[in-house]
Amino acid sequence: MQQKLFKFERLQVWELAMDYGEKIHNISNSFPASELYNLQSQIRLAADSIALNISEGATGNTNPEFKKFLTYSLRSISEVVCCLHKAIRRRYITEENVNELYSDAFILINKTAALRNTLK
Numbered sequence: 001m002q003q004k005l006f007k008f009e010r011l012q013v014w015e016l017a018m019d020y021g022e023k024i025h026n027i028s029n030s031f032p033a034s035e036l037y038n039l040q041s042q043i044r045l046a047a048d049s050i051a052l053n054i055s056e057g058a059t060g061n062t063n064p065e066f067k068k069f070l071t072y073s074l075r076s077i078s079e080v081v082c083c084l085h086k087a088i089r090r091r092y093i094t095e096e097n098v099n100e101l102y103s104d105a106f107i108l109i110n111k112t113a114a115l116r117n118t119l120k
Helices: 012-028 039-059 063-089 095-118
Strands: none
Touching (some): 012 039, 039 063, 039 095
């Protein structure tokens, strides 16, 4: 791939969010077809929204605007975690399957919050 020309491409938290979205996409493939337009769609949209909001906010002109979009990313991470709980309760995945994703979400939410807290 080319050099990283966009500000968000140089952010570690954006890279983590991109990887996380792919992990969520892959695990949600095991959801039943009846969840295609419900939980599967919701968890994928929320997971993709994490990186999308980081990139959109980083492209803005002001730190307050970037902070706002990082807050949206934080909310999306929480939404993904809630969807993981739903998937466990519905027995689409096991707790063992979700342990890594849960840990990744915790790291991602802390790194995103730390970045947000550095902005004035």
